[in-house]
Amino acid sequence: MNILILGGGGREHALAWAIQQNPKCDRLIVAPGNAGIARIAECAALDIEDGGAVAVFAEENAVDFVVIGPEAPLAAGVADRLAAAGILCFGPSRDAAQLESSKAFTKAICDTCGAPTAAYGHFTDADAAKAHVRAEGAPIVVKADGLAAGKGVIVAETVAEAEAAIDEMFGGAFGGAGAEVVIEEFMEGEEASFFVLCDGEHVLPIGTAQDHKRAGEGDTGPNTGGMGAYSPAPVMTEAVCARALDEIVRPTVAEMARRGTPYRGVLYAGLMVKDGAPRLVEYNVRFGDPECQVLMMRLGGQVLDLMLACAEGRLAEAGVNWADDHAMTVVMAAKGYPGAYEKGSVIGGLDALPEDSAHMVFHAGTAERDGRLVAAGGRVLNVTARGASLAEARARAYGMVDRIDWPGGFCRRDIGWRAL
Ligand code: AMP
Ligand code: GLY
Numbered sequence: 001m002n003i004l005i006l007g008g009g010g011r012e013h014a015l016a017w018a019i020q021q022n023p024k025c026d027r028l029i030v031a032p033g034n035a036g037i038a039r040i041a042e043c044a045a046l047d048i049e050d051g052g053a054v055a056v057f058a059e060e061n062a063v064d065f066v067v068i069g070p071e072a073p074l075a076a077g078v079a080d081r082l083a084a085a086g087i088l089c090f091g092p093s094r095d096a097a098q099l100e101s102s103k104a105f106t107k108a109i110c111d112t113c114g115a116p117t118a119a120y121g122h123f124t125d126a127d128a129a130k131a132h133v134r135a136e137g138a139p140i141v142v143k144a145d146g147l148a149a150g151k152g153v154i155v156a157e158t159v160a161e162a163e164a165a166i167d168e169m170f171g172g173a174f175g176g177a178g179a180e181v182v183i184e185e186f187m188e189g190e191e192a193s194f195f196v197l198c199d200g201e202h203v204l205p206i207g208t209a210q211d212h213k214r215a216g217e218g219d220t221g222p223n224t225g226g227m228g229a230y231s232p233a234p235v236m237t238e239a240v241c242a243r244a245l246d247e248i249v250r251p252t253v254a255e256m257a258r259r260g261t262p263y264r265g266v267l268y269a270g271l272m273v274k275d276g277a278p279r280l281v282e283y284n285v286r287f288g289d290p291e292c293q294v295l296m297m298r299l300g301g302q303v304l305d306l307m308l309a310c311a312e313g314r315l316a317e318a319g320v321n322w323a324d325d326h327a328m329t330v331v332m333a334a335k336g337y338p339g340a341y342e343k344g345s346v347i348g349g350l351d352a353l354p355e356d357s358a359h360m361v362f363h364a365g366t367a368e369r370d371g372r373l374v375a376a377g378g379r380v381l382n383v384t385a386r387g388a389s390l391a392e393a394r395a396r397a398y399g400m401v402d403r404i405d406w407p408g409g410f411c412r413r414d415i416g417w418r419a420l
Contacts, residue, residue, distance in 0.1 A: 001024055001025065001026055001064040001065055002026060002027040002028075002029070002061065002062050002063045002064050002065075003019060003025055003027070003028050003029070003063065003064065003065045003066075003067065003304075004029045004030075004031065004054075004057070004058055004061070004063040004065070004066045004067070005019070005028070005029070005030045005031070005041075005066075005067045005069060006030075006031055006046075006048040006054065006066065006067070006068045006069055006070070006073055006078070007030070007031075007032075007048065007068070007069025007070045008030070008031075008032040008033050008034045008037065008043075009034070009069070009070070009289055009364045009365070009379075010289055010290055010292075010293055010329075010331075010362040010363065010364035010379065010381075010382040011069050011070075011286075011287055011288075011289035011290070011292040011293065012030055012033070012034075012037065012069040012070075013034065013036050013037050013293075013362040013363050013364070013382075014292050014293040014295075014296035014297070014360075014362050014382070014384070015067060015069060015287070015292065015296060015303075016028060016030050016033075016037050016040055016041045017040060017296060017360060017362065018296040018299060018300055018301060018303045018304070019067070019301070019303065019304045019307075020040055020041065020301075021300055021301030022301035022302070022303075022304040022305065023301075024304055024305070024308075025304060027042070027061075028040070028041040028042065029041060029042045029043075029044050029061060029063070030042070030043055030044070031043070031044040031045070031046035031048055031054075031057070032044070032045055032046065032048070034363050034364070034365070034366050034367070034376070035363055035366040035367050035368045035373055035376075036361070036362060036363025036366055037363065038368070044057070048070075048072075048073050048078070049072050049073050049076045049078065050076075050078075051073075051076065051077055051078040051080065051081025051082065052081060054066070054073070054078055054081065054082065055081050055082055055084075055085040055087060058082065058085070058087050059085065059087070063087065064088060065088045065089070065090070065307075065308065065311070066082055066087060066088070066089045066090070066091075067089075067090045067091070067307060068089065068090065068091030068265075068286070069286060069287070070286060071097065071100050071101070071284065071285060071286050073091075074091050074092055074094070074097040074100075074101075074265075074285055074286065075094065075097050075098075075100070075101040076094070077093070077094035078091070079091045079092060079093050079094070079097075079265075080093050080094050088308075088311050088312070089311060090265060090266075090307045090310060090311050091264075091265045091285075091286070092263055092264055092265040092285050093261065093264070095261035096256055096261050096262065096263045096264065096265075096285070097285045099252070099256075099263070099267070099283040099284075099285055100282075100283055100284045100285040100286070101285075102145060103143055103145050103182045103282070104122045104145050104180060104182060106280075106282065106283055107120050107122070107182065109252055109255055109256070110252075110280060112255055113251035113252055113254065113255040114247075114251060115247060115248045115251050115252055115280055116247060116248065116277070116278070116279040116280065117279055117280040117281075118141070118184040118185040118186070118187050118279065118281075119184070119185040120182055120183060120184045120185065121182070121183045122145075122180065122181075122182050122183075123180070123181050123182075123183065124179070124180050124181075125170070126166050126167060126170040129142075129166045129170075129181050129183055130162075130163050130166055132183055133156075133159055133162040133163060133166065133183060134159060136183075136185070137159065138156055138157055138158045138159050138161070138162060138186075139155065139156060139157050139186040140156055140159075140162050140183060140184070140185070140186055141153065141154070141155050141156070141183070141184040141185070141186055142154045142156055142162050142165040142166055142169065142181060142182075142183055142184075143181065143182045143183070143184065144169050144174040144180075144181060145179070145180035145181060145182055152169070152174045153223070155186065162183075166181060166183075169181050187272040187274075187279055187281065188272070188274055189272040189273050189274030189279075190235045190272070190273050190274070190418070191210070191211075191270065191271065191272055191273075191281065192208055192209070192210050192233040192235050192236050192271050192273055192278075193208065193209045193210065193211060193229075193233070193268060193269070193270055193271070193288050193291050194208050194236060194241065194244050194249070194268070194269045194271055194278075195207050195208070195209070195266060195267075195268050195269075195287070195288075195291070195295060196245070196249055196266070196267050196269070197265070197266055197267075197306055197307070197309075197310045197315060197318075198253050198263045198264060198265065198266075198267050198310065198315070199264055199309070199310045199311075199312075199313045199314065199315035199316075200253075200257060200262030200263060200264050200313060201253070201257060201262065201313070201315075201316075202315040202316045203245065203249055203250055203253055203267075203315070204306070204310075204315050204318055204319075204320065205241060205245065205320075206266070206295065206299065206303075206306065206320055207231050207232065207295045207298065207299070208231060208232045208233040208236035208241065209229050209230065209231040209232070209233055209288065209291040209294055209295060210229060210230055210231075210233040210235070210418065210419065211226045211228075211229045211288060211290070211291055212226065212227045212228045212229065212412060212415055213226055213227070214227070215227060215333075215337070215338055215412075216412070217412050217413060217414045218414065218417075222338050222339070223338070224333070224337065224338045224378075224379070225289060225338075225378075225379060226288065226289060226290050226291070226331065226379075227330075227331045227333070227379075227411070227412045227415070228290065228328070228329055228330045228331050228411070228412055228415030228416075229288070229290045229291045229293070229294050229328070229329050229415075230294055230326065230327065230328040230329070230390055230393065230394075230415065230416050230419060231291070231294040231295055231297075231298055231326070231327050232326065233419070234419050235273050236271075236273070237276075239276060240273055240276060240278055243276075243277065243278055244269060244271060244278045247278070248269060248271070248278060248279075248280050249267065249269055252267075252283070253267070264310060264311065264313075265285060265286075265310065266285075266286060266287055266310075267283060267284075267285065268283065268284040268285070268286065268287065268288050268291070269283055270282045270283070270284065289364075290329045290331055290379075290382050293327075293329040293362050293382045293384045294327035294328060294329050294384065295327075297327040297329075297357075297360065297384050297385075297386050298322075298323065298325060298326075298327050298386065299320070300357065302320070302321060305318070306318055306320065324388075325386055325387065325388060325393075326386065326387055326388070326389055326390040326392070326393045327384065327385065327386045327387075327393055328384070328385060328387075328390065328393040328394050328397045328415060328416055329362070329382045329383065329384040329385075329397065329415075330382070330383045330384075330397045330398065330401055330411050330412070330415050331364075331379050331381070331382055331383075331411060331412075332379075332380055332381040332382075332383060332401065332404065332406065332409045332410070332411045333378055333379045333380060333409060333410060333411065334365075334375045334377070334378055334380055334408060334409060335408055335409065335410050337378035337379065338378060341378055342375075342408065343374070343375055343376055343377070344369070344374050344375065344376075345374060345375045345406065345407070345408025345409070346372050346373070346374055346406075346408075347366070347373045347374065347375060347380070347381070347404065347405070347406040347408075347409070348373075348404075348405035348406065349403050349404045349405040349406075350373065350381075350404065352403065353400050353403060353404075354400075357386065358385060358386045358387065358396065359384075359385050359386075359396060359400060360384045360385075361381055361382070361383050361384065361400065361404075362381070362382040362384055363380075363381060363382075364377060364379045364380055364381065364382055365377015365378060365379060365380045366380060366381070375406075375408060375409065380406075380409060381404070381406075381409070383397050383398075383400045383401050383404070383411075384397065385397040385399075385400065390416055390419055390420060391420060394415070394416050394420065397415075398413070
């Protein structure tokens with residue numbers, strides 16, 4: 001079959017890498033793709049948030065299946081537009097994507113279905129929000145309601161910090177995403193990511209992971225899109241996974257169906273686990289980036305069969321084949337990220353690295369210029385490895401990092417510290 005993946009980051013490189021291992025995949029196109037993806041698939045220039053343009057492109061190229069990587073096209077209704085054109089698609093409708101695009105929507109769903117999450121208040125003016133913060137005290141969490149590229153959340157240690165964040169959000173620092181603000185109870189515990197596929201009715205867990213959101217070692221410094229990840233996450237024991245399914249994910253999926261907006265696609269539950277009890281931090285309606293890279297490393301080509309089962313409503317008959325293995329990815333970013341950074345620095349040494357089912361460098365923000373690979377974004381490379389233990393996966397990943405010649409880049413040296 002002919003498959004189109006929308007997106008151009010490390011997540012989409014990993015999706016393309018896994019999907020093209022499946023014999024069902026004949027032609028693979030990624031829009032827009034990147035320099036690494038271009039080595040394994042065709043890349044196409046396309047406005048991926050324009051559902052009409054995506055549908056026309058898919059028809060012109062006889063695409064049988066579209067996989068939507070990032071949240072923006074989902075929130076823009078690209079899946080709805082493809083469904084209307086009769087094109088099979090992996091990813092939720094615009095209504096269902098509100099589980100990520102609106103924190104207030106998700107809170108309301110949790111209230112209705114009883115899913116455990118932080119207590120919260122929802123505000124449209126700064127004075128009421130500040131009064132709430134003063135009444136509750138710190139630490140407290142201030143969130144812009146809409147999509148803010150993972151940067152619209154301030155975990156405030158003091159009331160003054162929370163008030164400043166409120167002013168910043170209502171002052172337009174996050175554009176439209178900050179017109180409404182959610183203020184949440186600070187939850188203690190260990191964070192983990194839990195991934196399930198849903199076909200509107202059935203739910204299939206496909207793995208757990210732990211991300212490293214802070215830029216600096218020891219989980220210090222500013223928040224980023226994620227500096228590294230590993231799978232599985234030890235805190236997500238079988239018992240915790242079962243509770244997350246029964247208490248959070250299944251009630252949510254049932255409530256979405258009851259509302260007439262069934263959820264289809266991958267549902268990523270960001271959880272806070274304390275004393276064996278999971279609570280929901282947030283949902284994402286797509287794979288995590290870089291969590292996807294470690295999941296794909298472990299799942300390989302079967303992910304295409306699982307995605308098809310999900311899109312076609314056959315998930316009840318699907319199962320996952322698990323190897324008892326571990327994967328880790330180390331993000332290499334341009335110096336300065338997540339603040340200002342330079343583009344265009346030359347990256348060397350990749351061609352000499354092993355590339356097999358245990359070693360893979362996924363590209364995030366890269367481009368090819370005059371035959372040389374250059375950095376073209378903040379997060380640039382995802383150096384990913386698999387092993388029989390997490391320690392082995394980690395040794396392999398850092399072994400590759402050490403052979404990459406990129407003076408303009410940096411990475412955290414402690415990915416996996418919590419588990420090891
Ligand atoms: P979010 O974008 O909602 O995932 O928030 C980004 C990060 O902020 C999360 O990954 C957590 O580390 C932290 N965070 C968000 N909400 C809370 C909360 N209610 N309690 C504690 N930490 C939180
Ligand atoms: N790595 C976090 C995310 O993709 O949201």
